[in-house]
Amino acid sequence: MDGKLVQINGPLVRAELDKARIGEQVHLGKLNLTGEVIGREGKIALIQVYEDTESLILGEKVTALGYPLSVELGPGLIGQIFDGVQRPLQELAQLSGDYIPRGISVPALKHDIKWHFKPNADLTAGMLLNGGQSLGSVPETKLITHQILIPPDRQGELLWLAESGSYTLDEPIARIKDNQDLEKSLYLSHYWPVRTPRPYDHREDAIAPLITGQRIFDTFFPLLKGGKATIPGPFGAGKTMIQQQIARWSDADIVIYVGCGERGNELVDVLETFPKIIDPRSKRSLMERTILVANTSNMPVVAREASIYVGVTLAEYYRDQGMDVVMVADSTSRWAEALREVAGRLGQMPVEEGYPAYLASRLAAFYERSGRVNTLCGKQGSVTLIGAVSPPGGDFSEPVTGHTKEIVQTFWALSKELADARHYPSVSWTESFSEYVAITADWWAQNIHPDWYKLRSEALSLLSQAHELIRIVNLVGPEALSAEQRWILSGADLIKEGVLQQSALDEVDSYSSPEKQFLLLQIMLIIYHKGEALLTLGMPVQELNQLPLLIKAKRCKSTYSSEQIEDLKQFIVQIEHDFQHYYNEYQQ
């Protein structure tokens, strides 16, 4: 169906296209740009264009394509870097050079390579199959066995299933007869519209923590597999580093990293370092479980809006195969700004800071696509969503941070003050929260140590006492504090430097196993309590602060790796021994 262009206003154009449906894809003009219908006014269709509209001419042809923005789902996604509308960037670079051309479409997946397909042994011809069921599997990488799913909107009687063997994406691997008696071929890949959440059987409660290897998260503000979290922070607070750490170390099966309106060089960093990093659990390269979606800040703004949905649809697809997927979106503020830009050009009434009124509901609908589910093929999978927010001026009361805070259960607030003092990760322990602590406490009690919840609370209370005391010190100086109060400050320093601060650049410290996290916390608290006891025996606090044990304890995190658990336990024995010695001295 064709029409013609009647108005061009930046990325928003109007065309006479009277039967186009909202959400439908269109091609525009001689340049063959791609766009999406986002509204209709009588015969006029409002179209947002994923590419720069420079040199488009009024009256040029507009063609409606008859389908909404969809992604291709099948083997070959892992290890790729896609743009905001799922064009493979590496292939694009080979085809057309260093700059992104306009009007070019490249299939997301390679259709000429063969995959080894192994049919599902439980299936036989004549069986009635539902959407989402597994037809068989393909080893996608050494880590990922890809389940080939019947598209969720298809069902019918299985007529034929291919034998074990090698197939390209264009060769049918099954045929079904649907309920209208039509024969349909099924392939290794299928398409799914990105703005429609993929269906599942039913939701389940999230129960297991997502272990990120980052102490401030796992120990203090945990996130669950299937949960949702946000990281708001002003620029320079270390947001990107934190997200990369999560993408690196979290114990998910698949990580999807969406660079939405961010720096090109950050994605290059991921592209260059991830293949070299060896995942501590699987001992394989991290790239074998990672998909990147990149729409950098200088790429067209409308594709930025789409990139978030492309990412989450990929996440749901792997969830449907029974995997735990983490999607990191950096940053949802840029996505919201893309919404704002289009809304502004549409002349929609702005509510807060120029954002349209539907910002909150769009955000909520996006985060709602996270969760732990029972899939249509009877497995359990989860999508965990972590969205960064870039509040203007670091002001958390701005609309995107404010609305996101109401939606998520885990809030990792970054602090400019901590970052300025190079306290990394600069997650504020006073402003952050996690509503998942009670659930994770069960996991820690069963898997690591029954005292986890108690120690965590003790540490947090020590930190908050110190926070109060520092206010006093800032008013009247440290002399006003009693010896016990000054020891509380030292105790809080032990927690801050020995547990909370974690260097992403230090090979040993970058990842902390739950055992190591617990032991470090235990070490700091043992020192604090033993010191408390010595104070009551009359040891001066200055002397206590000079103990060489303190600096040793603070260095434990980078001295002992997650494999050297026994050495950490030995260190506790030494602490107890040393303190016994002082104790005896002062008792006499």
Place this chain on the structure above:
Amino acid sequence: MRELEYRQASAAHGGLLFMHGVPGVAYGDQVIITDHRNHKRNGQVVQTSQELITVQVIEGTDDLDLERTWVRFLQKPFEVSLSTDVLGRIFDGLGNPRDQRPPIVSSLKRNVNGSAVNPAARAYPKEFIQTGVSAIDGLNSLVRGQKLPIFSGSGLPHNRLLAQIVRQAKLLGEESNFAIIFAAMGISYSDALFFQKNFESNGVLGNVVMFINQADDPTLERLILPRTALTVAEYLAFDEDRHVLVILTDMTNYAEALREISTAKGDVPARKGYPGYLYSDLAGIYERAGRIKNRHGSITMMPVVTMPSDDITHPIPDLTGYITEGQIVLSRELQSLGIYPPINISPSLSRLMKDGVGKNDTRDDHMRVANQLYAAYAKALEVRNLASIIGAEDLSEADNHFLSFARDFEENYINQDEEQERSIFETLNIAWDLLSMLPAAELSRVSETDLARYHHWEG
């Protein structure tokens, strides 16, 4: 190419010219407007619909007699001619000569808007540039292909600092000279002259291309100028294998020009009257810095942003900080203490430092020393704060160490002569002299090996 010339302008105000019924005009095309005195003005199509074409007139719409104004549509976007002859020349924002010499003639012309670099084709910047300025090299290292802005304020010496960097910037162990693109938007005559003289006296003029739009030149030219300059930079870097250092000053004037035109167009404002697309627009400029795989050249960018009322949360520095790879922040407080360069360490940052320094690039301890200086200075500032309340006499001995550390750090490390070029090793040695004013127990960011090798605490 067929050109269209019309005399049907129906309205003009605020730098915009409105035309009725012009068919076949493309969005973004260049326009030449000839007024009744036969003077030519430049314009660009910024909106098209069947009824109305909106043209943004760079030299402004003042004094246009609509009945006697001819508008010619060139049917091509803004382009700039490219050749190595640009070196040593001075242009205006559209690439026309400002130095009374002939225009550049070349068959190679490129659209000034460029195209986005494919992230998959980028190479990660990691080659350390020694600027000879301790506060930058030691704590916020610049690497080749980075975009690192200077956040300044009116009256602060960002121009002198930039001139010093231009003079001194080099790679360790490599005799390479940067080609310099100097893009000035809305700066004063004296600032423009300062740079020109500086380039001349250093004998680098032959490696410099200047694009100048002074404070009294057309405001809207500032919107095209950085794009023209960067198109030339891309040509020099990626066609001619040159390492290019781009100086953009002052981005605040650029953003104000953008606000002016967006208000005239009736765009919905976001913060402080700036349009919602300010972020994307700035990114379209800043992201043109970088390196590309299999190409030898690079574009390193140092934009200047003067913060209105010294407010770092103002939209222009704020959005800039979200796009660039760090920022160097100048401080009025240090300036008043007579410290040059008055670089405020705490909010300054270089995001690409971690991969450009260390064992194979500078020295093994570099990153840890930088972190330690940051942490110690942060603590020292707390102590200084406290001392201003309770008096320095009541401070503990340990706190007094920090107090003198802060003073010496500012006076001996940050502070340096405008003509002084410190090697990175000198910078690191000064750092260790300062850290030796603190006991080892306070230095948890450096390793024990570092302490054994460099720390000389005398108590």
